[in-house]
Amino acid sequence: MTAPDRGFREEEFASRTARAQERMAEAGLVGLLLTTEPEVRYFSGFHTLFWQSPTRPWFLFVPATGKPIAIVPGIGADLMRRTWIDDIRTWDAPVPEDDGVSLLTDLLTPYAQRGETIGLMKGHETHLRMPLADYERLLAGLGALQIADATGLVRSLRMVKSEAEIEKIAHICAIGSRTFARVPHFANAGQPLENLFRAFRREGLAQGADDVPYLVGGADTGGYRDVISPPSRRPLATGDILMLDSGANWDGYFCDFDRNYAIGSADDASRWAYDILWRATEAGIAAARPGATCRDLFLAMQGVIAEKDDQGGDVGRFGHGLGMQLTEWPSHAAWDTTEITENMVLTLEPSLGYGDGRIMVHEEDIVVRAGGARLLTERAAPELPII
Amino acid sequence: MTAPDRGFREEEFASRTARAQERMAEAGLVGLLLTTEPEVRYFSGFHTLFWQSPTRPWFLFVPATGKPIAIVPGIGADLMRRTWIDDIRTWDAPVPEDDGVSLLTDLLTPYAQRGETIGLMKGHETHLRMPLADYERLLAGLGALQIADATGLVRSLRMVKSEAEIEKIAHICAIGSRTFARVPHFANAGQPLENLFRAFRREGLAQGADDVPYLVGGADTGGYRDVISPPSRRPLATGDILMLDSGANWDGYFCDFDRNYAIGSADDASRWAYDILWRATEAGIAAARPGATCRDLFLAMQGVIAEKDDQGGDVGRFGHGLGMQLTEWPSHAAWDTTEITENMVLTLEPSLGYGDGRIMVHEEDIVVRAGGARLLTERAAPELPII
Numbered sequence: 001m002t003a004p005d006r007g008f009r010e011e012e013f014a015s016r017t018a019r020a021q022e023r024m025a026e027a028g029l030v031g032l033l034l035t036t037e038p039e040v041r042y043f044s045g046f047h048t049l050f051w052q053s054p055t056r057p058w059f060l061f062v063p064a065t066g067k068p069i070a071i072v073p074g075i076g077a078d079l080m081r082r083t084w085i086d087d088i089r090t091w092d093a094p095v096p097e098d099d100g101v102s103l104l105t106d107l108l109t110p111y112a113q114r115g116e117t118i119g120l121m122k123g124h125e126t127h128l129r130m131p132l133a134d135y136e137r138l139l140a141g142l143g144a145l146q147i148a149d150a151t152g153l154v155r156s157l158r159m160v161k162s163e164a165e166i167e168k169i170a171h172i173c174a175i176g177s178r179t180f181a182r183v184p185h186f187a188n189a190g191q192p193l194e195n196l197f198r199a200f201r202r203e204g205l206a207q208g209a210d211d212v213p214y215l216v217g218g219a220d221t222g223g224y225r226d227v228i229s230p231p232s233r234r235p236l237a238t239g240d241i242l243m244l245d246s247g248a249n250w251d252g253y254f255c256d257f258d259r260n261y262a263i264g265s266a267d268d269a270s271r272w273a274y275d276i277l278w279r280a281t282e283a284g285i286a287a288a289r290p291g292a293t294c295r296d297l298f299l300a301m302q303g304v305i306a307e308k309d310d311q312g313g314d315v316g317r318f319g320h321g322l323g324m325q326l327t328e329w330p331s332h333a334a335w336d337t338t339e340i341t342e343n344m345v346l347t348l349e350p351s352l353g354y355g356d357g358r359i360m361v362h363e364e365d366i367v368v369r370a371g372g373a374r375l376l377t378e379r380a381a382p383e384l385p386i387i
Numbered sequence: 388m389t390a391p392d393r394g395f396r397e398e399e400f401a402s403r404t405a406r407a408q409e410r411m412a413e414a415g416l417v418g419l420l421l422t423t424e425p426e427v428r429y430f431s432g433f434h435t436l437f438w439q440s441p442t443r444p445w446f447l448f449v450p451a452t453g454k455p456i457a458i459v460p461g462i463g464a465d466l467m468r469r470t471w472i473d474d475i476r477t478w479d480a481p482v483p484e485d486d487g488v489s490l491l492t493d494l495l496t497p498y499a500q501r502g503e504t505i506g507l508m509k510g511h512e513t514h515l516r517m518p519l520a521d522y523e524r525l526l527a528g529l530g531a532l533q534i535a536d537a538t539g540l541v542r543s544l545r546m547v548k549s550e551a552e553i554e555k556i557a558h559i560c561a562i563g564s565r566t567f568a569r570v571p572h573f574a575n576a577g578q579p580l581e582n583l584f585r586a587f588r589r590e591g592l593a594q595g596a597d598d599v600p601y602l603v604g605g606a607d608t609g610g611y612r613d614v615i616s617p618p619s620r621r622p623l624a625t626g627d628i629l630m631l632d633s634g635a636n637w638d639g640y641f642c643d644f645d646r647n648y649a650i651g652s653a654d655d656a657s658r659w660a661y662d663i664l665w666r667a668t669e670a671g672i673a674a675a676r677p678g679a680t681c682r683d684l685f686l687a688m689q690g691v692i693a694e695k696d697d698q699g700g701d702v703g704r705f706g707h708g709l710g711m712q713l714t715e716w717p718s719h720a721a722w723d724t725t726e727i728t729e730n731m732v733l734t735l736e737p738s739l740g741y742g743d744g745r746i747m748v749h750e751e752d753i754v755v756r757a758g759g760a761r762l763l764t765e766r767a768a769p770e771l772p773i774i
Contacts, residue, residue: 006620050615052601052634053714054512055707075703078613078744092703094718096511122520124483125441133509133536149520198592205585205592210617213600214439226465228437230597230639233393247439252617316462316479320442327440331481357465 003208004167006251010084012164013045016157020062023153024119030111031118032062032150033104035129038324039121039154043068045083047252050076056093057100057130061107071103101134105141112145119150125329126151155329159321160343165253166367169323169345170376172209172250173257173365177378179204179212179248180259184387189238189263193219194231196244204248214247214256214326222267223358227351238264242387243361247326254326256347257363257377262386272308273354274384277362280304281380284319284332284348288366288373294336301332301350308354319349322365344368345376390595391554393638397471399551400432403544407449410540411506417498418505419449419537420491422516425711426508426541430455432470434639437463443480444487444517448494458490488521492528499532506537512716513538542716546708547730552640553754556710556732557763559596559637560644560752564765566591566599566635567646571774576625576650580606581618583631591635601634601643601713609654610745614738625651629774630748634713641713643734644750644764649773659695660741661771664749667691668767671706671719671735675753675760681723688719688737695741706736709752731755732763 020043024032034040037051040060051058059071070085073093080088089103111118120128128135139145161169179200186199197215204212217231218224219242227245236242245258260274280301287300301318317336321328322345330338332348340346346368351361362380366373407430411419421427424438427447438445446458457472460480467475476490498505507515515522526532548556566587573586584602591599604618605611606629614632623629632645647661667688674687688705704723708715709732717725719735727733733755738748749767753760 047617048615049601049603049617054514054712055714055718056703073703076615079616094511094703094720095722097722099511120519122523123518124481124486126518127441127514127516128519129514131510131513131538132507132515136509151518194597198595198597201598202589202592205589208585210581210585211588211600211602213598214436215598216436228435228463229466230434230436316443316460316481325441327442331442333481335482335484 004171008045008164012162013043013084017043017062017068019157020153021064024064027153028117029119029148029150030064030116033118033120034060036121036126041252041324042158044070044085046080048076048079059100059104069107071100071107099134101138104138108142108145112142115144115146117146117148119153120147121151121154122149123151158323159329160341161323161345165323166343166345168251168253169255172248172253173255173376175204175207175209175250176246176248176255176257178207183244183259183261187236187387190235192233192235194233196236197231200244200246209248210250212246212248215244217244223270223354223360225357225359227359227361236263241270245361245363252324254322255365256322256326257365258361259380260360260362260384262384266384266386269354271384273352273360276305276307276352277350277360278380278382280350281348281362281364284350285366285373288340288346288368290340290342290368290370292340294330294332294338294340295334298332298334305350305352308352319347321345322347340368342368342370391558395432395551399549400430400471404430404449404455406544407540408451410543411451414540415504416506416535416537417451417503420505420507421447423508423513428639428711429545431457431472433467435463435466446487446491456494458487458494486521488525491525495529495532499529502531502533504533504535506540507534508538508541509536510538545710546716547728548710548732552710553730553732555638555640556642559635559640560642560763562591562594562596562637563633563635563642563644565594570631570646570648574623574629574774577622579620579622581620583623584618587631587633596635597637599633599635602631604631610657610741610747612744612746614746614748623650628657632748632750639711641709642752643709643713644752645748646767647747647749647771649771653771653773656741658771660739660747663692663694663739664737664747665767665769667737668735668749668751671737672753672760675727675733675755677727677729677755677757679727681717681719681725681727682721685719685721692737692739695739706734708732709734727755729755729757
């Protein structure tokens with residue numbers, strides 16, 4: 001299987017920026033200040049794992065017209081120069097007493113003097129990636145500058161993927177599917193769960209993933225009780241229900257889906273739970289059409305799950321957006337009335353509780369096209385597979 | 388090699404909490420509100436990769452006396468119940484209009500009514516991991532509550548490691564050393580760098596790492612120019628200088644070090660740069676004794692590097708703390724006068740520029756004991772290795 005090209009053509013960044021600027025104009029914003037990895041990458045193409053170090057802040061400012069402006073630590077200047085960005089301002093970070101604050105102040109002072117409004121992401125599923133004290137100090141030096149929440153603006157752009165983005169996500173979903181297809185070959189009774197996790201990650205890399213940063217799961221007799229744990233040393237045992245949920249990535253884009261397996265034999269309750277979730281996912285696939293809402297998707301899946309669920313819904317939702325992040329807006333939940341549109345990439349992730357604290361989750365990744373959902377993952381088997 | 392036990396004994400969390408509470412009392416803080424993964428884990432033992440999803444905030448509150456209180460999404464309740472925490476308050480996150488804000492308000496209102504002060508991490512190398520708009524809304528509902536920066540307090544605890552923490556870091560450093568020792572067996576001319584990265588990650592997992600989340604590097608004729616890039620498809624070529632810098636982890640603790648190699652043959656300038664950095668690291672190792680400062684370490688390394696450096700110092704520092712995060716306080720820089728004390732775990736990471744934009748970096752991990760530094764990594768070869 002041939003991998004797509006890495007990176008994007010400059011036109012893609014120009015188009016993203018132009019669309020942001022249109023919406024900024026509509027919203028009365030003269031600029032957009034971005035501090036988080038996906039947003040900086042979305043508008044600049046700046047792609048590095050160095051964000052894993054919490055030491056240095058990184059800033060990108062999208063003005064009302066023209067290319068974005070980067071304000072970044074000197075250690076990133078070389079890499080930023082290889083993007084489409086021209087205006088790159090650096091300092092020798094880390095410098096705790098002035099980690100970019102002076103450079104930001106210089107940039108923003110003209111806007112402040114005119115009492116204008118810039119956008120900042122302050123809403124759901126966002127955070128400010130700079131020391132809070134630095135932010136407070138920055139604001140204090142920019143008295144009349146107005147700050148508006150730009151979460152909705154950025155969200156509206158990022159939720160709908162370009163063909164180049166969809167190609168990358170489809171690629172990593174195929175890698176993930178091939179990895180899961182190999183699980184019966186390297187999982188077995190007696191194997192400590194941490195060893196299985198390691199084998200899964202190695203297989204994902206062998207299949208072509210750049211990394212498998214997210215891997216959680218559970219295994220327990222007749223069903224697992226937790227879906228966010230790191231692996232234990234408990235050996236897999238006959239009668240276990242095993243779930244692996246993985247976010248592998250390629251060129252900065254994620255897949256996010258899981259698979260369930262029974263070890264040796266499957267109990268009736270688990271087989272029943274699996275069947276319900278498999279059918280709930282079918283209902284979600286059928287409902288994921290342009291014009292439907294996330295609430296519609298939730299209700300379509302919930303309608304099947306209502307046959308049997310005692311968990312009280314504490315997983316919070318039945319899937320979400322997918323792309324540069326493992327989880328993105330929107331959420332398939334009763335409270336999310338976001339309209340599904342063409343070229344959204346979504347996960348369908350129904351779950352249920354089925355007694356004694358046992359829960360089961362099931363997840364697929366789809367892209368929404370004009371005619372409806374297209375699976376990006378190889379569909380899970382209709383019956384609980386036995387290893 | 389036998390791995391240490393996973394997790395910590397309850398006494399460790401009790402001790403961390405008691406020491407925090409002593410310092411809180413000295414600082415006049417009646418509580419400490421924590422929102423970030425390392426801090427929540429440090430005081431609770433709550434360990435999950437689920438933080439990779441930006442959707443849900445997680446909170447831990449350390450009161451003046453007694454165990455911490457967890458305010459977490461329902462999806463994490465089961466895992467939190469397996470820690471030493473007793474008071475666990477949950478909601479069915481995500482709920483954008485109230486993702487924990489009401490629960491935090493209930494908890495903090497008594498303090499607000501008395502006009503008391505709580506600590507929050509607002510300083511260098513920290514961020515607030517919750518939507519900024521939610522934070523502003525929380526504060527607005529807690530009029531008289533005072534917020535003080537608790538970065539120094541938490542930093543003073545986390546910088547000095549327990550024996551159990553040192554054991555975990557030593558374990559992952561040994562895994563990293565064995566992985567680097569294998570590089571000459573799987574790196575070769577003609578191999579695209581992205582394939583080498585994948586092979587390195589697979590080897591790290593085979594050697595026992597839970598994951599190799601951080602892997603950056605460069606390779607170019609006669610020297611690399613960038614140290615934070617993701618891998619390209621450019622094939623390794625004879626005459627390249629290759630650098631791999633890796634943060635592998637085990638049970639939530641990191642190693643962070645790099646190695647340089649010449650492919651086929653090494654040019655004189657690169658061999659000279661390597662020699663300077665190797666000796667600078669020796670100087671750092673000798674200087675890393677209790678009572679010295681980070682500035683002393685920096686100057687010891689800088690004294691050697693001054694023989695030849697044209698980079699202008701834009702890497703910003705020559706090493707840092709290491710533990711639950713890839714990079715932690717303190718920084719080996721002229722501006723950091725933090726006193727080195729026993730049981731700090733540090734990296735020594737001198738770097739230099741040597742013409743035409745080429746840079747070289749070199750890194751080892753140490754633990755500071757009463758008698759001086761003890762290497763946790765297997766010391767790099769004194770001469771630039773040729774593959």
